[in-house]
Amino acid sequence: MRCGYFDEHRCRSCELMGVPYADQLADLDRHLHEALPSVPVGAWSPPAFGPESHFRNKAKLVVGGRRGAPTLGILDPAGHGVDLRECGLYEPGLHAALPHLADFIAETGLTPYDVPSRTGELKHLLVTHSPDDELMVRFVLRSTGQLAKLERALPELYARLPQTRVVTVNLLPEHRAATEGPEERVLSQDAELPMRLPELTLYLGPQAFFQTNTTVATMLYRQAQQWVSTLRPKVVWDLFCGVGGFGLHVAAASQPAVLRGIEISPAAVAAARHAAAALDLPGTRCVFEAADAEQELRSGATGLLIVNPPRRGIGALAERIEQSAVPHVLYSSCNAASLARDLSAMPSLQPVAARAFAMFPQTRHHEVLVLLRRSG
Missing domain, CATH: 2.40.50.1070 (OB fold (Dihydrolipoamide Acetyltransferase, E2P))
Structure with missing residues (x-):
């Protein structure tokens, strides 16, 4: 991709502008392998990517x-x-x-x-x-x-x-x-703005978070569905759930008995409830609550835990997850450094699958999804 604004030095936000897209993807893959040494080489799938231009929603x-x-x-x-x-x-x-x-x-x-x-x-x-x-x-x-x-x-x-x-x-x-x-x-x-995705429709309020690249976000949710479909969890916890994207996609594929989403924003919780009602998941009880995700993991929690935190990562929640009985964690991160720190704080949860998602072409920003399984 070429950009006149970049060439004229009017805007230099896209630090990789002019770098061939294939090279950007290879560099992203290599960077995440190096930043996340606890993920076995064989656990990585090739990076998921969409168009290199005209992708921002x-x-x-x-x-x-x-x-x-x-x-x-x-x-x-x-x-x-x-x-x-x-x-x-x-x-x-x-x-x-x-x-x-x-x-x-x-x-x-x-x-x-x-x-x-x-x-x-x-x-x-x-x-x-x-x-x-x-x-x-x-x-x-x-x-x-x-x-x-x-x-x-x-x-x-x-x-x-x-x-x-x-x-x-x-x-x-x-x-x-x-x-x-x-x-x-x-x-x-x-x-609310309806965001109709292939599997379901999400609803975005004015201050709601949604991935900036709809094409790659769809790939991200589909990958989550594929990994979780083999686990068939009866309970799914979706922490930092936002408008419900991960939890509802996973529930649509695996049909757990309970989906419990935790998000600090009441508006986002209302949007998640709207999407759940529109999706109509028979056999699944969807409960979305406005609370601090870092404080709401309950003792004795089991099933699948999904975390999609902000750039800072999950902080002290990592230790609580380590001490819990949760057998599987699906972690979506936009910061490999905080992800690496959180993984080191959960040594009994081993990465079994990982994939990079080129959510932000022309930049070094990234999204990475990791599936963890408790050992022993």
């Missing part, structure tokens, strides 16, 4: 420029906007929507936030694209000062982009390096 764009002439992209070292709306990483439907959103912002008169002077209102534009070509559009504002203006302009947004399903305003009043704040106001009738 989400755009996180800094809004710069001036009123009537916004930029959508990043900031330069001086804090001024660099427009990247033609980035080749976005899915075609997302790519096609960005010029319309830029025009909408310009014609509505929303004032971009100027970082050097700390003036203006619109800080970021966050857009998610679904497999059904629907959009969730989130405007990150400094205050509610331009909220009424945005609400009045919604008919124009729907006219430009009728595929828009969810529209929200996120409030980030502080001047800090953050993409969004904690407060979200839903302006549309729908508050």
Whole structure:
């Protein structure tokens, strides 16, 4: 893949831009083998990968420029906007929507936030694209000062982009390096974006996490199903379950008696319950709870344990898993360093299968899935 923004040094975020994709995959595989020495060589499957371009289902764009002439992209070292709306990483439907959103912002008169002077209102534009070509559009504002203006302009947004399903305003009043704040106001009738995958439909709220690469995420869930289908667990624990992606895919394939998902976000838990109800798993009782996943593994727990933690890993939970009776753990990680540390804290659980997933082509970021089995 080649990128004019990269060649012109306007954006250097894709550190591997220009490196042949086959070489990127080989380097990813080699890096994970070296970073995870406890995984036997024979346990590794070849890396899973999708297209090297037009794969991102989400755009996180800094809004710069001036009123009537916004930029959508990043900031330069001086804090001024660099427009990247033609980035080749976005899915075609997302790519096609960005010029319309830029025009909408310009014609509505929303004032971009100027970082050097700390003036203006619109800080970021966050857009998610679904497999059904629907959009969730989130405007990150400094205050509610331009909220009424945005609400009045919604008919124009729907006219430009009728595929828009969810529209929200996120409030980030502080001047800090953050993409969004904690407060979200839903302006549309729908508050969730359906993500229809081959096996089931997940529902994304405004602040829900979903893998940025839908094609490879589908491969990730299918691999989890294949490994677990031979285990036939009666109970599945899904810690850090988010909107239920791993647990529901595994339950659809193995039909356990109980699926128990734990996630700290109440909104994500509500979305997981929605997906479970829509999936209708006969014979499986699905229980999703809003709680701290690192504290909720109960003594005497058995069956299959799924963990999909943030980059920091599972921390003290590793010791609790080591001391538990759980016979199998399915661990999905985006950080080989924290994964290696967690594996070393669970010596009685041995890796029996592992695979890299090229979720982020053109970068060194990665996703890796490991199946562990208790020895002895």
